[in-house]
Amino acid sequence: MTSLHHGPGEEEIMAYLDGELDAPAADQVGRHLETCAACAGLAAGLRETSSRMRQWDVASAPAFTPKVRDIRSGRGWWRRVPARYAAVAALLVGAAGASWMWRSAERGQESLMVSMGGAEAPATQAPLAYAERLDKATEVNARMPAVSSRAAAQVPEAASGPLLVRTGRLMLSATDFEAARKRFEAIVAEAGGFMGQVVISGGPRDRRSLSATVRVPSSQFERTLAALRAIGVVTSESQNGEDVTQQSVDLDARLGNARASEARLKTILEQRTGRLSDVLDVEREISRVRGEIERMEAERKNLDGRIQFAAIEVTILEEQKASLDLGPLPLSTRFRNAFVNGWTSALSGVVEAGLALVGVLPILLILGMVLTPIGLWVRRWFHRRPASA
Amino acid sequence: MLQTLTTARASISDEDLMVQVRDGAPGAFEALFERFREPVWRFFRRRVTDQARAEELAQDVFAALFEAGPRYEPRAPFRSYLFGIAYNVLMAARRKGTPDARDPLDPEATAGSSNDPDAALWVRQALSRLDADDREILMLREYEQLSYQEIADLRALPLNTVRSRLFRARAAMKEALLS
Numbered sequence: 001m002t003s004l005h006h007g008p009g010e011e012e013i014m015a016y017l018d019g020e021l022d023a024p025a026a027d028q029v030g031r032h033l034e035t036c037a038a039c040a041g042l043a044a045g046l047r048e049t050s051s052r053m054r055q056w057d058v059a060s061a062p063a064f065t066p067k068v069r070d071i072r073s074g075r076g077w078w079r080r081v082p083a084r085y086a087a088v089a090a091l092l093v094g095a096a097g098a099s100w101m102w103r104s105a106e107r108g109q110e111s112l113m114v115s116m117g118g119a120e121a122p123a124t125q126a127p128l129a130y131a132e133r134l135d136k137a138t139e140v141n142a143r144m145p146a147v148s149s150r151a152a153a154q155v156p157e158a159a160s161g162p163l164l165v166r167t168g169r170l171m172l173s174a175t176d177f178e179a180a181r182k183r184f185e186a187i188v189a190e191a192g193g194f195m196g197q198v199v200i201s202g203g204p205r206d207r208r209s210l211s212a213t214v215r216v217p218s219s220q221f222e223r224t225l226a227a228l229r230a231i232g233v234v235t236s237e238s239q240n241g242e243d244v245t246q247q248s249v250d251l252d253a254r255l256g257n258a259r260a261s262e263a264r265l266k267t268i269l270e271q272r273t274g275r276l277s278d279v280l281d282v283e284r285e286i287s288r289v290r291g292e293i294e295r296m297e298a299e300r301k302n303l304d305g306r307i308q309f310a311a312i313e314v315t316i317l318e319e320q321k322a323s324l325d326l327g328p329l330p331l332s333t334r335f336r337n338a339f340v341n342g343w344t345s346a347l348s349g350v351v352e353a354g355l356a357l358v359g360v361l362p363i364l365l366i367l368g369m370v371l372t373p374i375g376l377w378v379r380r381w382f383h384r385r386p387a388s389a
Numbered sequence: 390m391l392q393t394l395t396t397a398r399a400s401i402s403d404e405d406l407m408v409q410v411r412d413g414a415p416g417a418f419e420a421l422f423e424r425f426r427e428p429v430w431r432f433f434r435r436r437v438t439d440q441a442r443a444e445e446l447a448q449d450v451f452a453a454l455f456e457a458g459p460r461y462e463p464r465a466p467f468r469s470y471l472f473g474i475a476y477n478v479l480m481a482a483r484r485k486g487t488p489d490a491r492d493p494l495d496p497e498a499t500a501g502s503s504n505d506p507d508a509a510l511w512v513r514q515a516l517s518r519l520d521a522d523d524r525e526i527l528m529l530r531e532y533e534q535l536s537y538q539e540i541a542d543l544r545a546l547p548l549n550t551v552r553s554r555l556f557r558a559r560a561a562m563k564e565a566l567l568s
Contacts, residue, residue, distance in 0.1 A: 055511075056513065
């Protein structure tokens with residue numbers, strides 16, 4: 001706002017609009033505003049600001065009551081209570097006090113039983129004063145409709161049961177690998193499932209194996225496992241059920257909030273005009289929220305898929321085949337085999353001998369180092385001994 | 390008879406009504422409560438994030454008013470007296486660091502307090518850019534409709550200071566609303 005140096009000041013104009021000026025000053029400012037466009041513009045701007053601020057209106061007060069049990073204002077109210085009413089009130093208070101003391105004694109007895117190893121006493125709280133209990137009842141009653149509506153709005157729909165992601169692992173051994181494989185594929189098809197990753201290894205002369213991950217409807221999980229067990233001999237099995245109920249509820253809540261945010265931002269974008277930078281900020285925020293929504297929707301879809309379809313890892317191993325029967329060999333082959341075998345044996349013997357020698361060599365060296373000086377000394381001693389006469 | 394009494398009470402000034410509360414007139418406090426229940430509620434609802442907490446603080450104000458009744462002397466306008474109590478209750482709650490009593494102009498506060506969430510959002514965002522003291526003076530003027538003198542009494546400020554800060558706050562508010 002620009003500074004005005006003629007007539008009333010800016011603050012005076014503001015005070016005029018707020019009704020804060022005395023009559024003569026207000027009259028003077030009012031007449032000035034009729035003739036000065038600049039001051040009138042200032043006044044219009046102030047009025048517009050106030051008008052915009054009043055757009056922030058809050059909802060009406062809920063039906064709360066003051067925290068005052070007996071709303072009899074001022075002192076000395078008890079003096080106006082007739083004596084007979086006071087006597088009845090005193091009797092009631094006395095009866096209530098006696099009842100409280102009796103219940104306290106009971107609770108004390110229960111505590112004593114607990115300390116002596118008796119039945120566990122229920123949790124108790126210090127009893128409230130009569131006035132406090134009535135205050136609380138008044139407050140609770142006053143708030144009940146608001147609390148109920150708030151609670152109803154916040155509590156989500158009760159789930160029909162826990163949401164589980166079922167997984168299983170099964171390892172089988174089968175004598176007839178081909179028949180087992182066909183039976184496996186038929187079981188999966190009957191259950192309404194589908195094959196994930198399938199790996200088959202081994203040739204006609206080798207032990208063949210099949211490893212596969214299948215997805216079957218969760219309702220068919222147990223039945224499918226039972227059918228798969230019958231394919232061959234079970235060598236290993238495991239099952240797992242992961243409770244994803246909380247994860248699902250949280251995801252739905254976050255997704256709902258994000259969608260609501262997106263809707264609000266779009267409304268703001270449509271209804272408001274402002275600087276280009278603000279518009280771009282809102283659009284950027286909308287893009288970010290949309291990205292989050294799409295990511296959560298993908299997560300939702302993946303979670304739904306895992307819940308609806310159980311995963312089973314199946315491994316089928318072909319049982320070990322009998323030893324090969326090659327039939328009679330030609331004579332030349334037999335001579336060649338015999339020569340090769342003999343040569344192999346001879347070489348292996350030499351190698352073994354060499355290895356043995358190398359193995360004992362360190363010991364021989366040590367013995368040599370120890371025994372050689374002893375032997376030399378003995379020999380020298382025999383040479384020096386005088387010949388017997 | 391009751392209607393006559395009610396009609397008569399409606400024409401009594403706030404100060405006289407509070408004097409009746411002090412003197413123990415039956416129904417005076419209820420009349421005062423009904424007269425100021427909405428303004429006190431709105432005072433807290435614009436300054437406290439949680440509705441239940443705002444309700445509690447409003448109840449505390451009337452409880453404090455009731456307890457102070459015997460000592461009341463009409464030295465100042467009742468509105469400034471009442472909102473002075475409300476302001477003290479609010480400051481005490483904020484000093485305790487209660488999250489629900491924090492400024493609803495915080496970016497994290499929801500806009501659930503208003504009938505028009507978008508308008509509230511714009512106004513709250515603009516208010517959040519103001520100096521805290523200037524903002525409070527502006528809100529006391531615009532929403533609680535306190536006079537300059539009442540604001541000065543409540544905030545313990547000179548009258549001229551209130552006027553200049555109010556003008557400054559309105560100028561900043563206009564700028565914030567236009568940006």
